[in-house]
Amino acid sequence: MPLDRIPGEDNLYIGRFGFDSAFAVGQQKMLDSHHITHILSVLQYTAREKAEIEARPPSSPPRTRMFVDVDDMAEEDLLVHFPRIVRFIDGGLHSKPAVGSVREAGEAAAEGAVYVHCAMGKSRSATAVIAYLLWKRPQDFWGDGVKDGQNKAVQQRHPPAAAEDAVRRALALVRQVRPVVEPNPGFVQQLALWWRMGCPADGPDAVERRPAYQRWLYDKDVEESTRMGLAPARLWFGDEAAGAKENKEDGSSTRQKKDALAARQETAAVAATTAAHDAAYDATGPGQDFQLRCKVCRRVLADAAFVVPHEAATGEADGRLRAACNHHFVEPLSWMRPVLEQGELEGRLVCPNTRCNAQVGRYSWQGFKCTCRAWVCPAFSLQHSRVDCLTIRRPPKTGMQPSAVGGTESRPPDIGSPPGATEADKV
Incomplete structure (x- = not known):
């Protein structure tokens, strides 16, 4: 043979x-x-x-x-x-x-x-x-x-x-x-x-070294842990991974530049293979982006880069289901660390502004069904009724900070900032 x-x-x-x-x-x-x-x-x-x-x-x-x-x-x-x-x-x-x-x-x-x-x-x-x-x-x-x-x-x-x-x-x-x-x-x-x-x-x-591989390992850990009815022992936060990529872009070595380029290509790959964003975001035009903020204190909770797209169930009532969708699903973000480190399978998400602490959503490592009947797992939800979706302009190539559309607002604080350390906390 x-x-x-x-x-x-x-x-x-x-x-x-x-x-x-x-x-x-x-x-x-x-x-x-x-x-x-x-x-x-x-x-x-x-x-x-x-x-x-x-x-x-x-x-x-x-x-x-x-x-x-x-x-x-x-x-x-x-x-x-x-x-x-x-x-x-x-x-x-x-x-x-x-x-x-x-x-x-x-x-x-x-x-x-x-x-x-x-x-x-x-x-x-x-x-x-x-x-x-x-x-x-x-x-x-x-x-x-x-x-x-x-x-x-x-x-x-x-x-x-x-x-x-x-x-x-x-x-x-x-x-x-x-x-x-x-x-x-x-x-x-x-x-x-x-x-x-x-x-x-x-x-x-x-x-x-690649963020996509680290995310893949995280997804494996979540799947294995939830199968046993446990919260994952290792946590991964989307904004921290993005910060690591930005640091690599600032580096001068050839390997750092290659990693930074590859990270951008991975981001493009994910965007090319995932579903469209919710209809609530469809009005976002060229050169624009959006942020989700606490409705009470206006603290930035997430921006478009960390929103997880999900598709409504198909059928004759699809349009009505989409309109009735009450959740913004997002990646796990570093401001959620205090509650996620408690090791519970599910719980509430509260605004990280220590002077606010308003409930803004909920999470479940085992996932749950959205009101549009789409199943999301794991699920980190910011509820429509508790957050505002603000359309903003993307930063120009000159490095200037974006401003709210139709206004003069400066760039909001970083979503990864620790509680009590942002300008929003002073509101």
Whole structure:
């Protein structure tokens, strides 16, 4: 049974390996016949299995190996390993074959060959190969309407709105030679996120540095905790993540600038794939934005960047349901920290102005149904009757602060400011 070679110019192979059906890694002649120089093992070995591998006599010529210990489970985090996976594969493909690795006459012997395997050659190995293809050959997966050199101002290097399509195209390419491949749903989602982030691989921590990855981890924690009837132990706040991105933009290093650019691309990706905002915001015109403020003291609670869009239930009464929507759903924000740190599954949200403390909404980690029948989880709601929605102009490029439309109001205080420390508290 030959190894399956990925279509393209590279000597990249995918397959399976298991101690119950020892095939490729245990058969040196098979690897020699394909001139394999590097082996990537994407599976969890037991201590006994690793000991057996280490006890084997070294191959001749020697082969470079890398192990990624993960299970084939949807909740497994394979995404964090993508940067070193793609660098290992790329380095192996462009390495020089060792002395003694003689190719047959007529074959090109300029570069190495990489074999990627897991237990069955269906999920983990396929995910690693697809991650490499998305990183190395993104232009191959842009789709029929986007070609290399076209629409780059809109599409950039990795079209954010086409993540799922790009993953499907890469999967179809691998299936041309190995029809059985089927990454589990969790890995498919991670590949889509990898594409949206721009496939960062400039360092082993390239994924860990990204706000989108941190948000993904937070969502996983929330899902797991609420499944057990608990509030998440780790909190994440949208305004603090945005502040971190701004700090990176102020940095002068190349990596900081790349991270800042990638963060903006991630924001564009989210905007391109989420639903439209509530009808209450549809009147917001070009160059304008909106803020949600406490109706009692006018303290800024959230702005448009932290509002979570949600769609009303479909049906004949859809228009009436949309008009009856009584909630502004927002990201968890740092002013909510005191109440969220209490570890309750649900509770009230009060204005962070210590001289006000008016109830402005409620939250539930397990989610709840809006009056428009849309289900939001987790749900952090600011009630329409308790907040004002103020339309403002976006800051001009000169860096001047925005003012309220039709007025001369200066920029409101930062929504992340600690309670009792804002100008709004003086009202």
